[in-house]
Amino acid sequence: xxxxxxxxxxxxxxxxxxxxxxxxxxxxxxxxxxxxxxxxxxxxxxxxxxxxxxxxxxxxxxxxxxxxxxxxxxxxxxxxxxxxxxxxxxxxxxxxxxxxxxxxxxxxxxxxxxxxxxxxxxxxxxxxxxxxxxxxxxxxxxxxxxxxxxxxxxxxxxxxxxxxxxxxxxxxxxxxxxxxxxxxxxxxxxxxxxxxxxxxxxxxxxxxxxxxxxxxxxxxxxxxxxxxxxxxxxxxxxxxxxxxxxxxxxxxxxxxxxxxxxxxxxxxxxxxxxxxxxxxxxxxxxxxxxxxxxxxxxxxxxxxxxxxxxxxxxxxxxxxxxxxxxxxxxxxxxxxxxxxxxxxxxxxxxxxxxxxxxxxxxxxxxxxxxxxxxxxxxxxxxxxxxxxxxxxxxxxxxxxxxxxxxxxxxx
Ligand SMILES: *Cc1c(COP(=O)(O)O)cnc(C)c1O
Numbered sequence: 556x557x558x559x560x561x562x563x564x565x566x567x568x569x570x571x572x573x574x575x576x577x578x579x580x581x582x583x584x585x586x587x588x589x590x591x592x593x594x595x596x597x598x599x600x601x602x603x604x605x606x607x608x609x610x611x612x613x614x615x616x617x618x619x620x621x622x623x624x625x626x627x628x629x630x631x632x633x634x635x636x637x638x639x640x641x642x643x644x645x646x647x648x649x650x651x652x653x654x655x656x657x658x659x660x661x662x663x664x665x666x667x668x669x670x671x672x673x674x675x676x677x678x679x680x681x682x683x684x685x686x687x688x689x690x691x692x693x694x695x696x697x698x699x700x701x702x703x704x705x706x707x708x709x710x711x712x713x714x715x716x717x718x719x720x721x722x723x724x725x726x727x728x729x730x731x732x733x734x735x736x737x738x739x740x741x742x743x744x745x746x747x748x749x750x751x752x753x754x755x756x757x758x759x760x761x762x763x764x765x766x767x768x769x770x771x772x773x774x775x776x777x778x779x780x781x782x783x784x785x786x787x788x789x790x791x792x793x794x795x796x797x798x799x800x801x802x803x804x805x806x807x808x809x810x811x812x813x814x815x816x817x818x819x820x821x822x823x824x825x826x827x828x829x830x831x832x833x834x835x836x837x838x839x840x841x842x843x844x845x846x847x848x849x850x851x852x853x854x855x856x857x858x859x860x861x862x863x864x865x866x867x868x869x870x871x872x873x874x875x876x877x878x879x880x881x882x883x884x885x886x887x888x889x890x891x892x893x894x895x896x897x898x899x900x901x902x903x904x905x906x907x908x909x910x911x912x913x914x915x916x917x918x919x920x921x922x923x924x925x926x927x928x929x930x931x932x933x934x935x936x937x938x939x940x941x942x943x944x945x946x947x948x949x950x951x952x953x954x955x956x957x958x959x960x961x962x963x964x965x966x
Pocket of ligand 1: 653654655682757758759798799800801802803804805875876920922923948949950
């Protein structure tokens with residue numbers, strides 16, 4: 556396989572050497588964290604230029620993850636939403652059921668290259684924890700996952716999976732006992748154990764170089780999509796859609812399209828963010844629609860914050876989208892007008908979830924259902940002949956209890 560993760564520098568979107576995409580990103584961390592970030596940045600740049608690293612990663616993507624994932628033409632879904640053509644990029648078919656493993660494989664391979672024996676990760680719903688534990692088992696790395704006590708209670712299946720995979724789950728009993736507290740604890744621990752420990756971060760967020768590193772590892776999604784569209788002789792695509800939590804599956808989908816903006820007649824790029832109960836309520840995760848720029852978890856970007864600049868707790872029915880911030884490159888692409896972001900409520904996502912199950916026999920993750928929920932809106936805007944690509948970031952097995960509780964499939 557020749558397609559490796561890209562360093563596509565012909566079109567400048569950043570980041571600069573300090574990790575800024577326009578005004579966003581950077582490294583807003585205590586002095587004690589800086590040496591670890593500088594070591595990581597140098598190692599990542601070195602690996603990026605090394606064909607053997609890229610080959611090792613490509614081999615794992617093919618043989619272990621099952622890449623390339625299919626680009627599936629969803630005919631019954633297209634008809635139901637009133638679009639001409641809908642393609643689904645099937646990240647739900649990746650090993651472990653979502654795109655997150657694309658990134659954990661890249662980061663763990665880098666950890667081995669740096670001579671680290673041990674990886675740590677933070678996790679909220681547990682998806683990134685499971686992907687990291689999986690990859691650590693594969694590569695013979697010791698693995699510890701920081702998880703808030705409240706999340707441990709809510710996500711017992713993923714906690715058990717991590718233990719089966721040989722990882723240690725470290726409860727974080729601070730703050731609200733959720734993702735933000737787990738990130739803080741993991742960063743603090745990393746500084747203490749940086750000699751032998753690599754911090755595997757789960758989305759396109761955090762201090763430089765994490766946003767660019769995660770983007771590059773996830774760009775395999777968009778690159779494959781472009782190849783597959785070209786392979787079918789598709790000349791015009793009207794929109795490309797992905798859901799946005801921290802923004803890793805979305806930036807991995809969009810970035811190659813941003814660089815190749817003249818392909819397929821310059822499709823609109825649209826991110827679906829979690830509106831939760833609605834953008835006029837305080838139970839929401841719509842950081843692009845409602846947020847303002849500020850600093851959280853070591854980077855500057857749009858975030859939901861109070862008047863004192865403290866992050867607000869985000870809400871969404873989908874655990875993968877209830878993050879109060881968004882990756883810095885998304886903030887930049889929004890300001891540049893290259894990508895637009897639209898809020899999708901819990902109810903709209905559930906409706907789209909139901910529709911995909913019934914029209915295509917595919918049970919999507921609730922996160923991915925947010926992207927699917929944009930299709931009827933796009934049909935109105937773009938007309939009945941339009942072609943739309945949707946990244947289906949994950950499968951819905953993990954969400955079965957939630958949708959059952961919401962009353963889906965009850966007749
Ligand atoms: C974690 C997750 C997301 C959200 O994360 P991003 O970094 O925004 O991609 C979306 N979909 C699924 C299935 C997930 O597991």
